[in-house]
Amino acid sequence: MPSIPAKPPRLTGEALCAGYDSRRVLDGVDLTVAEGKLTILLGPNGSGKSTLLKTLARTLTPSAGRVYLDGQDIHRRNTREVAQRLGILPQGPTAPEGLTVRQLVGMGRFPHQRLWQQDAERDARAIREAMAHADVTEFAERSVDALSGGQRQRCWIAMVLAQETDLILLDEPTTFLDLKVQVDLLELLSRLAHEHGRTLLVVLHDLNLAAAYADTLVMMRDGAILRQGAPRDVFTAANLKAVFDLDANVIRDPHSRRLVCVPTPGVHAAATSSPAIKGVAP
Numbered sequence: 001m002p003s004i005p006a007k008p009p010r011l012t013g014e015a016l017c018a019g020y021d022s023r024r025v026l027d028g029v030d031l032t033v034a035e036g037k038l039t040i041l042l043g044p045n046g047s048g049k050s051t052l053l054k055t056l057a058r059t060l061t062p063s064a065g066r067v068y069l070d071g072q073d074i075h076r077r078n079t080r081e082v083a084q085r086l087g088i089l090p091q092g093p094t095a096p097e098g099l100t101v102r103q104l105v106g107m108g109r110f111p112h113q114r115l116w117q118q119d120a121e122r123d124a125r126a127i128r129e130a131m132a133h134a135d136v137t138e139f140a141e142r143s144v145d146a147l148s149g150g151q152r153q154r155c156w157i158a159m160v161l162a163q164e165t166d167l168i169l170l171d172e173p174t175t176f177l178d179l180k181v182q183v184d185l186l187e188l189l190s191r192l193a194h195e196h197g198r199t200l201l202v203v204l205h206d207l208n209l210a211a212a213y214a215d216t217l218v219m220m221r222d223g224a225i226l227r228q229g230a231p232r233d234v235f236t237a238a239n240l241k242a243v244f245d246l247d248a249n250v251i252r253d254p255h256s257r258r259l260v261c262v263p264t265p266g267v268h269a270a271a272t273s274s275p276a277i278k279g280v281a282p
């Protein structure tokens with residue numbers, strides 16, 4: 001019986017080098033984003049997370065290496081084709097002045113529209129569902145620039161969701177969001193991966209949320225991937241020290257069974273060298 005050829009991974013970067021002008025940021029990065037999973041990219045400020053996301057999404061051209069989207073060099077695909085398969089929310093996006101939330105979310109539909117062929121019903125449904133998922137329906141007719149930072153961030157997330165791509169790349173989508181809304185967003189991203197088979201690559205700064213929700217954690221430092229794997233394998237005190245230079249304990253919450261990082265800077269120093277504060281038990 002002839003064997004069925006293996007399906008190529010949805011998104012792969014091979015030996016990627018990229019940067020800005022003469023400054024190289026990524027230095028030979030290899031990454032395959034697992035299909036139908038939530039992959040979270042962690043790393044200190046300036047470690048190259050956004051640069052990697054932009055390179056994988058074709059916003060930035062690598063100086064060496066290749067990005068493959070569904071097995072084909074992403075640079076050989078046309079822009080519309082890429083936008084129908086891959087949606088990206090960059091860091092700190094800005095909307096044209098006066099745009100309403102519904103109009104902004106509707107921009108996510110552009111890759112699916114042609115002058116002579118539009119499916120108004122499908123567009124309207126996608127916009128409606130994306131606004132409901134991101135919880136921005138109540139702001140639909142308001143101007144984006146009259147919203148708070150967190151409300152605006154949710155509108156951008158809705159725009160990416162309206163694009164209805166199987167691959168979603170989000171750069172720090174929880175910026176400006178309060179903790180409850182951050183958790184709601186991660187629950188949504190987790191459902192998109194596990195119930196709807198979407199493939200997500202998300203940059204986050206919150207280590208505990210990353211460990212709680214990621215199927216795979218990818219840890220970057222100085223333009224290279226230092227560690228990657230399931231949180232139970234890579235979310236360790238030793239790795240947090242190696243990647244972030246962070247002194248921390250990693251413990252398992254007995255109720256949720258989730259891993260939690262507790263920073264411990266200067267714990268030993270305080271116990272041994274700082275004078276006791278009068279009246280306060282050590």
Ligand SMILES: Nc1ncnc2c1ncn2[C@@H]1O[C@H](COP(=O)(O)OP(=O)(O)OP(=O)(O)O)[C@@H](O)[C@H]1O
Nearest residue numbers: 020023025043044045046047048049050051052091
């Ligand atoms: N447009 C740009 N022009 C020149 N240098 C840039 C540009 N964008 C980023 N850099 C530099 O590239 C390096 C990596 O930046 P990048 O934004 O990829 O890091 P990051 O890990 O996403 O950081 P952060 O967590 O702070 O968002 C940094 O030293 C940064 O100063």
